[in-house]
Amino acid sequence: MLDFLTSAVFDLVDQTSRWLEPWCGSAATAVTVVLFTLAVHALLRPLARREVRGEADRSRILPEIQHLARRHRGDPRAFRSAVTQLRRDKGVSPFAGLGPSLLQLPILVVMFNLFVADSFGSRPNTLLDDGVLGARLGAYWPSAMDGFSPGPVGLFVVLLACTFTACWFGSLDAKLRADASPTALPGHTRVLLRLTPYIPLVFLVTTPVAACLYTTVSTVWVTVERWVLRRRLTAGPKAGPVQDSPAGTEMASSTGSHTG
Numbered sequence: 001m002l003d004f005l006t007s008a009v010f011d012l013v014d015q016t017s018r019w020l021e022p023w024c025g026s027a028a029t030a031v032t033v034v035l036f037t038l039a040v041h042a043l044l045r046p047l048a049r050r051e052v053r054g055e056a057d058r059s060r061i062l063p064e065i066q067h068l069a070r071r072h073r074g075d076p077r078a079f080r081s082a083v084t085q086l087r088r089d090k091g092v093s094p095f096a097g098l099g100p101s102l103l104q105l106p107i108l109v110v111m112f113n114l115f116v117a118d119s120f121g122s123r124p125n126t127l128l129d130d131g132v133l134g135a136r137l138g139a140y141w142p143s144a145m146d147g148f149s150p151g152p153v154g155l156f157v158v159l160l161a162c163t164f165t166a167c168w169f170g171s172l173d174a175k176l177r178a179d180a181s182p183t184a185l186p187g188h189t190r191v192l193l194r195l196t197p198y199i200p201l202v203f204l205v206t207t208p209v210a211a212c213l214y215t216t217v218s219t220v221w222v223t224v225e226r227w228v229l230r231r232r233l234t235a236g237p238k239a240g241p242v243q244d245s246p247a248g249t250e251m252a253s254s255t256g257s258h259t260g
Contacts, residue, residue: 170197
């Protein structure tokens with residue numbers, strides 16, 4: 001299944017890069033990877049919205065779960081049953097919102113295999129020799145820097161800076177949400193929440209350049225998308241200005257005439 005998916009993505013990337021080559025030159029494949037990443041996240045946007053809503057729903061019922069834990073202390077079976085009933089009543093699933101995270105894992109594996117495999121069946125992998133700013137898409141850092149040439153080094157610095165900035169904002173957002181939690185979180189949980197957003201940095205230094213492009217664009221997209229969705233969810237519907245109804249206006253004028 002994975003080989004079939006990788007072969008299909010190879011055909012898509014190869015054909016798209018050929019179409020973009022007159023405009024993008026040698027960077028056509030790199031541009032295709034970026035466009036492919038944006039397209040994937042655009043398709044996953046409804047799931048991302050559900051993910052953020054699921055996080056908000058789980059945070060909303062957390063105080064009630066804490067109360068049930070105190071009530072059923074010493075009776076784990078009764079606690080689990082009460083929590084299950086609470087989630088059913090509130091319409092909150094413990095697995096809500098895990099879709100985007102799970103769906104991105106096979107995509108990242110496909111992007112990794114796409115620039116590691118020498119061939120797909122009987123066809124040679126022609127994407128390995130493509131590059132951007134002098135860095136081969138199939139190479140790893142620091143060998144992709146080509147003797148620390150300005151182009152590859154600059155590309156790595158830009159990718160690292162963008163990824164780190166997005167991870168830092170993700171970590172800060174996790175800290176703010178932990179501070180705003182109605183119940184105090186354990187210290188190790190708070191540390192884990194703050195360190196988890198930095199995981200993309202590991203992929204950035206252990207995967208080929210093409211996968212690094214995917215990682216950076218994906219991390220920046222997810223950070224901005226979650227920030228926007230959480231702001232919209234927190235703001236909620238705003239009430240419009242109150243307008244006098246015709247009946248109210250007529251009553252007020254009638255009252256005024258009687259008063260006069």
